[in-house]
Structures are given as C-alpha cells and as structure tokens.
Amino acid sequence: MDEYRGVLVFCEVEENIAPITLELLQVGRKLADDLGVELLTVVLGSDIKRIADELVYFGPDKVYVIDDPLLKSYNGDACTTVLERLCEALNPDIILFGQTSVGRDLAPRLSFRLKTRLTTDCIDLSIDQDTKLLLQTKPVYGGNALAVYVCEVKPQIVTVRSKTMSPIAYDENRKGEVIEFDTEIDELIIRTTVIEKVKEEATGIKLEDADIIVSGGRGIGGPDGFEQIEELSKLLGGAVGASRPPCDLGWAPSTHQVGLTGKIVTPNLYIAVGISGASQHLAGMSESKRIVAINKDSKANIFKVAHYGVVGDYKDILPAFIKKLGELK
Amino acid sequence: MKEGLNIIVCVKQVPDPEGPPSAFEVDSESKKVIPKGIPPVMSPFDENALEAALRIKDEAACKVTVLSMGKRLAKPVLRKSLAVGADELILLEDNSFEGLDPYWTAITLSSAIKRIGTYDLVLTGRQASDWNAAQVGPGISEILKIPSVTLARKVELREDGVIVERVLPNGYEVIKAPIPSLVTVSNELGDLRYAGIKEIKAVQNKPITTLCASDLKVDLSQTDQIKLLKLYPPVWDRKCNFIEGQDAQEIGVALALKLRVDKVV
Numbered sequence: 001m002d003e004y005r006g007v008l009v010f011c012e013v014e015e016n017i018a019p020i021t022l023e024l025l026q027v028g029r030k031l032a033d034d035l036g037v038e039l040l041t042v043v044l045g046s047d048i049k050r051i052a053d054e055l056v057y058f059g060p061d062k063v064y065v066i067d068d069p070l071l072k073s074y075n076g077d078a079c080t081t082v083l084e085r086l087c088e089a090l091n092p093d094i095i096l097f098g099q100t101s102v103g104r105d106l107a108p109r110l111s112f113r114l115k116t117r118l119t120t121d122c123i124d125l126s127i128d129q130d131t132k133l134l135l136q137t138k139p140v141y142g143g144n145a146l147a148v149y150v151c152e153v154k155p156q157i158v159t160v161r162s163k164t165m166s167p168i169a170y171d172e173n174r175k176g177e178v179i180e181f182d183t184e185i186d187e188l189i190i191r192t193t194v195i196e197k198v199k200e201e202a203t204g205i206k207l208e209d210a211d212i213i214v215s216g217g218r219g220i221g222g223p224d225g226f227e228q229i230e231e232l233s234k235l236l237g238g239a240v241g242a243s244r245p246p247c248d249l250g251w252a253p254s255t256h257q258v259g260l261t262g263k264i265v266t267p268n269l270y271i272a273v274g275i276s277g278a279s280q281h282l283a284g285m286s287e288s289k290r291i292v293a294i295n296k297d298s299k300a301n302i303f304k305v306a307h308y309g310v311v312g313d314y315k316d317i318l319p320a321f322i323k324k325l326g327e328l329k
Numbered sequence: 330m331k332e333g334l335n336i337i338v339c340v341k342q343v344p345d346p347e348g349p350p351s352a353f354e355v356d357s358e359s360k361k362v363i364p365k366g367i368p369p370v371m372s373p374f375d376e377n378a379l380e381a382a383l384r385i386k387d388e389a390a391c392k393v394t395v396l397s398m399g400k401r402l403a404k405p406v407l408r409k410s411l412a413v414g415a416d417e418l419i420l421l422e423d424n425s426f427e428g429l430d431p432y433w434t435a436i437t438l439s440s441a442i443k444r445i446g447t448y449d450l451v452l453t454g455r456q457a458s459d460w461n462a463a464q465v466g467p468g469i470s471e472i473l474k475i476p477s478v479t480l481a482r483k484v485e486l487r488e489d490g491v492i493v494e495r496v497l498p499n500g501y502e503v504i505k506a507p508i509p510s511l512v513t514v515s516n517e518l519g520d521l522r523y524a525g526i527k528e529i530k531a532v533q534n535k536p537i538t539t540l541c542a543s544d545l546k547v548d549l550s551q552t553d554q555i556k557l558l559k560l561y562p563p564v565w566d567r568k569c570n571f572i573e574g575q576d577a578q579e580i581g582v583a584l585a586l587k588l589r590v591d592k593v594v
Binding site: 077100101104105108109111112113117118119120121135138139140141142143145146148149150151152153191192193194195196197198199200206208209212236254255257260261262268269278279280282286290291292301305306307308309310311312313316317318319320321322323325328 | 344346347348349350352353355362373374430431432435455456458459460461462463464466467468470471472476477478479480492495496497498499500501502503504505506507510516517553554555556557558559560561562563565567569570571572576577578579580581582584585586587588589591593594
C-alpha cells in the first residue's frame with residue numbers, strides 16, 4: 001500500500017541556492033517529520049557539486065544530484081524528463097516546487113507526465129492526521145476565497161508561493177547523503193532552445209525579492225506622484241509597485257503592477273499609497289506580513305487588510321513620514 | 330512570417346475579476362463562489378492570448394480558431410472574439426464540464442484540438458482568474474506531445490518555428506520552438522484590442538460550432554481524484570490600527586515610530 005514515500009523538494013539555483021528552496025526545505029522538513037519519512041531534495045544543473053554539498057546543511061536527509069552539461073540553464077523538456085525518471089525511481093509521496101518562473105513551467109508538465117494532479121500557488125500545507133494526505137491551501141478568485149484541496153493520486157504535487165514559508169536555517173551539524181542520480185539525456189528530447197537572455201535594467205530591487213514594497217494607486221494623481229513613492233522606497237531599500245490603474249494610465253511601467261494580473265508579492269512591509277483596494281490588487285499583496293495603507297477615503301477597502309491605516313492626503317503625510325524615517329536610520 | 334497557418338486559442342469565461350470583493354460571495358456549503366452583480370467576461374490572460382494570435386494575423390494571413398469550454402457559456406461574451414478578428418468560434422458545452430479539474434479540462438480541450446486536426450500554434454492564458462490553476466496550457470502540450478513555452482510577452486510565427494519572449498523576474502528570454510507548439514501568454518503581452526459596435530453587429534449572426542462530451546469522445550465518469558475539501562472567505566484578523574494626530578506632520582511621524590517599534594524599518 002505504502003509504495004509512495006518521502007517528501008521531495010525541487011531545488012532552484014540562481015547563483016547559489018535560491019531563497020524559495022530554503023522556504024520549501026523548511027515546510028518540507030515539517031511535513032516529512034509529521035509523516036515520519038525522509039526529506040529528499042533534487043538539484044539539476046551543470047557543475048553543481050558545490051551546491052549539492054551545501055544543501056545538506058539545510059535539512060534534507062538525501063540530496064539527489066543530476067549533473068549534466070545539457071542542464072546548464074533551464075530547459076523544460078530536459079528537466080521534465082529527468083524528473084520523471086527520478087520520480088519513477090524514488091516514488092515520492094509529495095513533491096514541492098516554488099511558484100516561480102521555473103516551477104510554473106515544470107510542475108504542470110511533470111504532473112501531467114506522471115498522470116497525477118497539481119495544486120499551484122499554495123500558501124499553506126499540512127498533513128491530515130487521519131488520511132496522511134497533504135492539505136493544500138491556495139487563494140482562488142483573486143484572493144476572495146481560500147480553497148483547501150486534497151489529492152488522492154500520488155505523488156501529490158504542489159507549488160508554493162514565495163515568502164509564505166519561513167526559510168530553514170543553515171546548521172553545519174546536519175548530516176545528509178549526496179547521491180548522484182545517473183541518467184542519460186538524449187539531446188533529441190530538447191525541442192526548444194533559448195536564443196538569448198535579456199536583462200532589463202529594473203531600477204533597484206526586484207519586486208518579488210523585495211522585503212519592503214511601496215506601491216502607488218490611482219489616488220497618486222499622476223506620474224509626478226510616483227517620484228515621492230520612489231523616494232520613500234529608496235530610503236527603505238525597497239521596491240516600487242503599483243496597482244493596475246497607474247499602469248493602464250502609463251504613470252508606472254506595467255512591470256511594476258502588483259495584483260492578480262501582475263506580480264504576487266509577500267514582503268515584510270507593504271505600503272499602499274492612494275490604493276483603494278480592488279480585489280484584483282488585494283490578490284497580489286494581501287499575504288504581506290505588515291501592510292500600511294494611506295488613503296483619503298476612510299471606507300476604502302484597502303483598510304480591511306491593513307495593519308496600520310492613515311486617513312489623509314499622501315502629499316501631506318509622506319514628507320513628515322519620510323523625514324522621520326530618515327532621522328531614525 | 331508564414332502565411333496560411335492555423336492558430337487555436339483556448340479561452341475561459343469567468344466572473345469579472347475586476348469586481349469588488351463584495352461581488353464574490355463564497356458559499357462554503359456548496360463550495361462555490363457566487364458572483365453578485367458582475368458580468369461574465371473572458372479571463373484576462375486569455376484575452377492576452379487572443380491578442381497574441383491577432384497580432385500574428387495582422388502580419389500574415391492565418392486562421393484563428395477560439396475554443397471555450399463550460400457547462401453553459403455566455404455567447405455574447407465569447408462572440409467578442411469573432412468581433413475582434415477571430416475566424417471561428419467553437420464552444421464545448423456539456424453538463425459534465427462543470428467543475429472539472431485542470432487535468433480533465435486539458436484532456437477535453439486536447440480532444441477538441443485533435444478533432445480540429447490541423448494546428449501550428451496553440452495559445453492559452455498563463456492562468457485563469459477564477460481558480461488560478463495555471464496548468465491547463467502545459468497540460469495540453471503534454472497530452473498532444475508538443476513543446477510548450479510558458480509566460481510569453483511576445484509571440485512571433487515564422488517559417489521555421491515560433492519565437493517567444495518569455496518573461497523572467499529580471500527581464501526576458503527569447504525561446505525558439507518548432508511548429509506546432511503551445512504557448513501560454515502573460516499580461517505583459519498587452520491588452521486585447523477593442524471591438525467596435527460595427528464589428529460586434531457584423532458577427533452577431535455568424536455561426537458558432539457547439540460540441541458536447543460525446544462528440545469529443547472523452548470519458549468523464551471518474552474525475553474526482555483531486556477534491557475541494559473546503560472553500561471559505563479569507564478572514565482578515567487585522568483590526569486596522571488607524572494612526573491619528575493633530576495634523577499630517579504628527580501622523581507621519583507617528584507612523585514612522587510605529588514601524589520602528591515593530592522593527593519592520
């Protein structure tokens with residue numbers, strides 16, 4: 001009966017172990033302990049011995065390494081196939097991916113390949129004590145509802161939203177085994193090729209990585225208002241975001257858009273300035289750890305999710321706020 | 330660009346996601362979200378996918394077929410795709426399509442695509458705004474055994490393949506895929522063009538093909554492998570702490586001090 005065993009975390013590597021991986025290892029460790037099974041992780045790439053060795057200190061019992069020049073940069077065809085083989089060899093009960101550009105590409109394909117089901121963008125995971133199945137919670141309908149799913153086919157695969165789990169800490173006393181998983185990749189299975197990668201000069205920090213985000217909405221009144229938003233975010237070492245109207249109106253670039261049809265973020269601090277709180281915006285930021293809302297309208301929806309609220313004109317409030325923050329630094 | 334190619338766009342009908350939170354009533358009993366006073370619309374990312382197809386058609390003559398699936402579909406909402414320039418609309422309507430999970434949705438859509446037969450490019454939105462599953466596109470590519478590229482911000486069809494700009498957190502990558510391929514489209518591609526009154530009127534009586542589950546030869550008798558256990562509205566246990574003061578100056582200072590005490594700045 002119990003042929004599927006273990007919790008497998010898919011490790012993402014940027015230059016080092018990606019932050020999302022440490023978050024997955026933390027929740028993965030907990031799920032594995034609850035089930036009394038091993039925590040496994042897999043890392044794919046080329047010349048990644050160093051990463052594999054380092055992973056041991058972040059909690060997994062076993063680190064599977066698939067090292068191949070063809071895996072040097074992400075390719076969906078190659079990664080889906082090697083993971084399919086690894087899953088057939090290991091029969092993991094649960095597989096965790098990040099809801100990232102790689103996870104969003106890979107997890108759906110792997111789940112269809114393995115003829116199982118997938119729940120994307122989970123913000124909470126736990127084990128049902130009776131059935132030992134994974135309870136998968138995710139926001140739906142733009143965050144207006146939360147759904148809890150349970151999957152009765154194995155493996156149970158999920159992707160997890162960034163920054164919804166705390167990262168696991170480095171512990172040099174941890175012991176784990178590094179195992180090379182040998183598998184041949186036939187070049188013919190790779191059907192898509194990356195011609196080039198273009199880095200876009202984003203001013204400052206990426207929205208997804210920022211610990212602090214200052215966002216502006218329609219209430220900002222025009223592109224000039226974003227200068228104050230930028231000044232505040234710079235002072236805090238954060239990133240600039242926007243709700244949909246400023247992006248539609250051309251006050252802010254569309255890459256800054258936070259919301260259902262934009263980026264979904266969970267920073268430590270989210271400051272919403274002149275944002276009314278349409279559900280499509282809340283879907284992108286309501287899981288932030290601390291939310292401050294500044295809005296003229298005391299009945300604005302944004303105050304329903306805010307921890308701190310200021311009713312007033314941001315043009316009057318921000319100068320004093322920025323000055324005081326500067327003094328506190 | 331190559332002429333005479335066939336593009337299939339899969340679009341989903343959803344309650345307008347731009348509606349206020351009060352428009353989405355969560356019925357925990359039936360585990361459904363009941364839209365209140367908001368119209369059905371095409372899911373925004375699917376509109377982006379349709380726009381991607383139309384931009385290809387702007388450059389070179391090709392046929393754009395729109396596929397949509399559901400229990401009961403609002404024809405005017407989907408007819409809009411013809412008004413903006415799609416050539417054919419195929420609706421997959423069946424009682425058994427209600428509440429299907431993404432796995433079975435992808436199987437049903439794939440079956441319809443196979444029935445159409447000739448296709449060079451299949452486009453979907455990156456996710457739907459209702460259940461946010463974000464996997465039907467890649468799923469179709471696995472079932473049809475064609476390559477897929479996710480999160481496109483630009484799609485070009487050439488003689489020898491599809492060129493896609495795929496959104497990355499810090500920019501984008503340019504990917505070349507063969508024909509046929511499946512591409513999922515992100516909002517960065519741009520909004521769907523408007524349809525004028527004249528165009529809407531012109532397609533009012535254009536025939537639409539409707540197919541049901543038996544036409545597609547899909548067996549949907551056992552589709553409950555993934556179960557929705559619970560559906561509930563989010564509970565914000567945040568009593569918003571309103572910062573007060575004599576004037577804006579005092580409030581600004583008080584807010585800064587609060588955040589410092591909380592150690593978030």
